[in-house]
Amino acid sequence: MDARTLIKRVEEDQAKFVSLQFTDVFGTVKSVDLPVSKLPEALDQGIWFDGSSIEGFTRIQESDMHLRPDLDTYTVLPWSPADMRRSRIICDVELPNGEPYQGDPRGVLKRICAELDKKGLVYNVGPEPEFFLFKLNGDKAHPVPFDTGRYFDFSADDTAVRIRTKLILALNEMGLDVEVGHHEVALGQHEIDFRFGDALKTADNILMLKFTVKAIAAQEGIVASFMPKPVFGENGSGMHCHQSIFTKDGVNQFYDADKEMFLSDYGRYFIGGQLKHAKSLAGIVAPSVNSYKRLVPGYEAPVYVGWAQTNRSALIRIPRASSPNGVRAELRCPDPSCNPYLALAVMLACGLEGVEQKIEPMEPLNNINVFELGRRERREMGIEELPGSLKEALLEVEKDSLIESVLGTNLYDAYMRGKWSEWDEYRTSVSDWEIDHFLETI
Numbered sequence: 001m002d003a004r005t006l007i008k009r010v011e012e013d014q015a016k017f018v019s020l021q022f023t024d025v026f027g028t029v030k031s032v033d034l035p036v037s038k039l040p041e042a043l044d045q046g047i048w049f050d051g052s053s054i055e056g057f058t059r060i061q062e063s064d065m066h067l068r069p070d071l072d073t074y075t076v077l078p079w080s081p082a083d084m085r086r087s088r089i090i091c092d093v094e095l096p097n098g099e100p101y102q103g104d105p106r107g108v109l110k111r112i113c114a115e116l117d118k119k120g121l122v123y124n125v126g127p128e129p130e131f132f133l134f135k136l137n138g139d140k141a142h143p144v145p146f147d148t149g150r151y152f153d154f155s156a157d158d159t160a161v162r163i164r165t166k167l168i169l170a171l172n173e174m175g176l177d178v179e180v181g182h183h184e185v186a187l188g189q190h191e192i193d194f195r196f197g198d199a200l201k202t203a204d205n206i207l208m209l210k211f212t213v214k215a216i217a218a219q220e221g222i223v224a225s226f227m228p229k230p231v232f233g234e235n236g237s238g239m240h241c242h243q244s245i246f247t248k249d250g251v252n253q254f255y256d257a258d259k260e261m262f263l264s265d266y267g268r269y270f271i272g273g274q275l276k277h278a279k280s281l282a283g284i285v286a287p288s289v290n291s292y293k294r295l296v297p298g299y300e301a302p303v304y305v306g307w308a309q310t311n312r313s314a315l316i317r318i319p320r321a322s323s324p325n326g327v328r329a330e331l332r333c334p335d336p337s338c339n340p341y342l343a344l345a346v347m348l349a350c351g352l353e354g355v356e357q358k359i360e361p362m363e364p365l366n367n368i369n370v371f372e373l374g375r376r377e378r379r380e381m382g383i384e385e386l387p388g389s390l391k392e393a394l395l396e397v398e399k400d401s402l403i404e405s406v407l408g409t410n411l412y413d414a415y416m417r418g419k420w421s422e423w424d425e426y427r428t429s430v431s432d433w434e435i436d437h438f439l440e441t442i
Helices: 003-013 036-045 105-118 159-173 199-219 265-276 278-285 340-357 375-380 390-399 401-407 409-428 432-438
Strands: 017-023 029-035 047-050 064-069 075-077 086-094 121-135 178-183 189-194 222-225 239-247 329-331
Touching: 003 036, 017 036, 017 064, 017 105, 029 036, 029 047, 075 199, 086 105, 105 121, 105 199, 105 340, 105 401, 121 199, 121 340, 159 178, 159 189, 159 199, 189 199, 199 222, 199 340, 239 265, 239 340, 265 278, 265 329, 265 340, 278 340, 278 390, 278 401, 340 401, 390 409, 401 409
Parallel strands: 017 086
Antiparallel strands: 017 029, 047 064, 064 086, 075 086, 121 189, 121 222, 121 239, 178 189, 239 329
């Protein structure tokens, strides 16, 4: 889409404002709102902003940064009222000289995808983001689920069904090709899946889904949360990612009719790379202290490093496919608190290293429930555990040079600095559990 076509479309949509969006290092959406009268100038010259105030961006003595709109990401925000209709364009971040800013998370993913593009290949990802809907009860420490449904439950008069339907309609209107929406296992937990796409578009869409869900939930007087583990004793929210690599003319590199599970050597090596880096990968795709309250045995979340076809206790699963294009690898440890640009970039890099080095994964864990194995049995089978805390994950990241090479030194340093700060704040805070157990007993 060129600038003239976009301006005409904005007029047809009767948008009054355009939000120019980008993210900080942790995936928080940032926005600059323009009246539509200023859009032609922004498209021609971009927008300047102070990068020193954005988490993980430039130092104060180098504060001038530049937003360059990506016109193909334009969409109307359908929940905004007609008299203040807003639209959105995602931007790339540039230095004053016009060069891409190396600390822009979206730029990180664009660069590694561009390298794959030179080989005539496309990294496709289909995510399954889960979230909770909570009532506003004035007690953030003890959120109350909005509904009492369980996995795939349906009730014609269920308010949560109505809200989920409203969410799906809005997302489809914004160009997200929603495939299915349903109630998840936990009370108040839901999932909306959209069609797979190339990694950059998928990352853009993950962010769009998150702020759309939050905005529409707020209009309904409820809270939507993508927190990985908001309720004790209930399943947490993950974001399983179905991955495959296609040639530009549509041939799935993961498919081989003559191989077990129809999985090609290419796909097997890709899995081998991700399993090799699984512990450090967790520090990017499960990036919060709360992520590791989800990654524990007993709640269907992966804990152990392994792969299989039908085994849902495995870290990577090969779903049964009805066609060659359907052969894919489902990575089950990501959660929706991650920065999708960084997560997909690192996932791709780990897989590609496996392909380049022909890394053979361990034997698949078909017909083995890893949760039922003892520690000694797992050790004898060579099954390792994912990190048990953000601290353990960050220590693994520090040992893995591939992660830093993908993120770049500046962004890597900013990310690690922020996450170590999160861990320090978490470990020095006093929880309700500690008060309940120790205040009167010690």
